[in-house]
Amino acid sequence: MSKRGKFIVLEGLDGAGTTTQAFLLCKYLFEKHKANVPVLTREPTSLTPYGLEIRRRLKHELLPNETVIDDFKYWADLFVNDRKWHLSEIIESNLHKGLTIISDRHMLSTLAYQSAQGGQMEYLVSLHAGLTAPDLTLFLRVPVDVSLHRIMANRCGTPEFFEKKEFLEKTAQNYEHAINLVGQQQKVAIIDGTLPIEEVHQQIRIEVDKLYK
Numbered sequence: 001m002s003k004r005g006k007f008i009v010l011e012g013l014d015g016a017g018t019t020t021q022a023f024l025l026c027k028y029l030f031e032k033h034k035a036n037v038p039v040l041t042r043e044p045t046s047l048t049p050y051g052l053e054i055r056r057r058l059k060h061e062l063l064p065n066e067t068v069i070d071d072f073k074y075w076a077d078l079f080v081n082d083r084k085w086h087l088s089e090i091i092e093s094n095l096h097k098g099l100t101i102i103s104d105r106h107m108l109s110t111l112a113y114q115s116a117q118g119g120q121m122e123y124l125v126s127l128h129a130g131l132t133a134p135d136l137t138l139f140l141r142v143p144v145d146v147s148l149h150r151i152m153a154n155r156c157g158t159p160e161f162f163e164k165k166e167f168l169e170k171t172a173q174n175y176e177h178a179i180n181l182v183g184q185q186q187k188v189a190i191i192d193g194t195l196p197i198e199e200v201h202q203q204i205r206i207e208v209d210k211l212y213k
């Protein structure tokens with residue numbers, strides 16, 4: 001039986017660069033470990049009814065019978081149900097096969113964003129009881145101004161649901177609280193996301209290489 005693979009997560013505010021860095025990390029691991037296959041994935045998925053509803057609501061695309069909902073519990077349930085499916089159908093089975101999972105966002109996003117919507121951090125943590133935790137979370141720390149600047153440069157249309165200055169300021173603070181809370185049980189590495197893309201990638205390599213020693 002193959003050795004269990006590693007579960008690596010990238011986290012940060014919208015525009016922090018998680019998608020860019022997830023791609024670079026995937027390429028790095030693919031070239032470095034010839035015997036391994038990295039699996040690149042993301043949350044929310046677009047593979048469950050929960051994930052599909054999230055994606056629509058993020059883009060303000062409502063069905064005729066739907067209204068705008070800004071209730072932390074409603075969103076947390078969607079994200080956590082999507083995550084449970086993602087863990088059981090994609091992440092855990094591939095970890096058992098010895099593959100490396102790289103996920104663009106996971107539990108810390110729920111702790112940071114849904115607490116910024118008003119949820120209690122402890123309650124949001126409790127929704128994850130018994131779920132597989134990452135071996136390493138890489139948090140790309142960027143100030144909200146940098147996050148917003150990159151979002152605006154990148155988006156052609158309206159900003160998505162959570163992409164508002166005041167909300168992202170709360171989310172940034174809550175990421176720090178969440179890291180303090182979760183960092184006691186899980187390995188979380190904080191990376192300066194304001195560095196140039198290649199330098200951020202080099203910092204990530206240093207942290208990820210430690211997992212394979």
Ligand code: T5A
Pocket residue numbers: 012013014015016017018019020021043044058079104105106107109110111113114150151154160162163193194195196197200
């Ligand atoms: N959410 C998600 C919750 O509320 N709860 C949850 O549980 C989960 C899982 C997801 C939204 O849902 C929320 C969080 C989000 O609001 P999404 O579309 O997946 O939505 O959002 P993001 O993952 O944030 O995707 P973005 O594309 O907005 O941001 P990324 O992936 O952080 O940024 P990236 O890599 O696409 O880069 C953005 C731009 O910045 C440049 C890139 O080239 C690109 O143009 N860039 C840099 N520029 C300079 N220096 C660097 N170091 C740079 N890195 C990237």
